[in-house]
Amino acid sequence: MTHMNVAMMTSGGLAPCLASSVAYLIEFWAKALKDGKISGLTLRMYIDGYKGLLTGDSTVISPDIYDDCASLHDVGGSPIGNSRVKLTNAKDCIARGFVKEGDTPLEVAAQQLLKDGINVIHTIGGDDTNTQAAELSKYLLEKHGGKVCVVGMPKTIDNDVFPIVQTFGADTAAEQGALFFNNVVSESSANPRMLIIHEVMGRDSGYLTAATARKYREMYSKTAKFPGPGFTTTRISRDVHAVWIPEVHVNITEEGARLKKIMDEHGCVNVFLSEGAGVNDIIKEMEDRGEEIPRDAFGHVKLDKINPGVYFSKRLASLVEAEKTLVQKSGYFARSAASNAFDRKLIRDCAEAGVQSAIDGISGCMGQDEDKEGHPIRAIEFERIKGHKSFNTSLSWFQEMLTEIGQPIA
Secondary structure, eight states, X not given: OOXXXXXXXXXXXXXXXXXXXXXXXXXXXHHHHHTTSSSEEEEEEETTTHHHHHHTOEEEEOGGGTGGXXXXXXXXXXXXXXXXXXXXXXXXXXXXXXXXXXXXXXXXXXXXXXXXXXXXXXXXXXXXXXXXXXXXXXXXHHHHTTOSEEEEEEBOTTOOOBTBSOOBTHHHHHHHHHHHHHHHGGGGGSSSSEXXXXXXXXXXOOHHHHHHHHHHHHHHHHHOOOOOTTOSOOTTTTSXXXXXOTTSOOOHHHHHHHHHHHHHHHSEEEEEEETTTTHHHHXXXXXXXXXXXXXXXXXXBOHHHHOHHHHHHHHHHHHHXXXXXXXXXXXXXXXXXXXXXXXXXXXXXXXXXXXXHHHTTOOEEEEEBTTSTTOOEEEEOGGGOBOOOOOOTTOHHHHHHHHHHTOOOO
């Protein structure tokens, strides 16, 4: 047995899982101490993700409040703060004042962990966070003899990380996005010939858009009641009429013709649009105009700057002859929620296995390994962790949904 110095950090965008991940990790580390698996425990939180690790900004949690940390399950966002920092992008780290000119961010991070006496660090984040954790783990192994065990926790509402079956927060975000649209859809009655674009987060994967549409349709089919003829609000007027995601090619002209028929008959059209749909077309048009493409520290296009929702709404509005167009983004509403029951169970199982993995000295990203029989929860080797996993459009529920709403199956 040994005294364990354990650190945690959350990083990247928010997701409905960060607070629960911290809470469950604290719970199972405290249990390991109580059960005698370790002789002592120090829990350190790095503030604002990799920024805190680089700048040495951290706090130690008092053992007196370990049990109280269960209250974090009711909290959205991160209880210790996030940031988007790429440890291998020295130029960006220097420009933002996280490291000094001439310093190597990976070495600065490694030295901080060694200075703080860290045995284990839990990196709670998406593919960028955990690919950075992989770089850090590799660096620690090569330069410092692997003295720090790195155990990742996979959060991303996009559910687009190889080879993980389900990432933390994705199910909750879909549920919250459905709740969001359950109110927004009433705007279809605010004006004749109303076009509503529900823009859902998802850079490369259409999972969240598809899952949100599915949950919304399940929600309103169970709860909505309509009196019958004589009213303009109907089951069809409040339904989803199109689901546009990166994995499915959209012929805007043909879709426009199909949706115009719905507009003519029901006075409104409701489209669920993934923010990553059509991005390549938008970028090409911007480049043809000589415009600079805004990107973040990881080289990702800043989707909020190029605004796919506005782009598609302008093109579709003319095709369906909309009198008024409304673009509503559910992303920030959905991603800032507390975890639902499904995600909390997944997080709990991964946290329990993650603590044991750390005690055993095994680094990796916790998750259901889709390449292993039975999809066991295990510390997946960091070199296998990759982002940009596409949504599987052949899933029966997705195919059935498109058939039901009358959208051609690509």
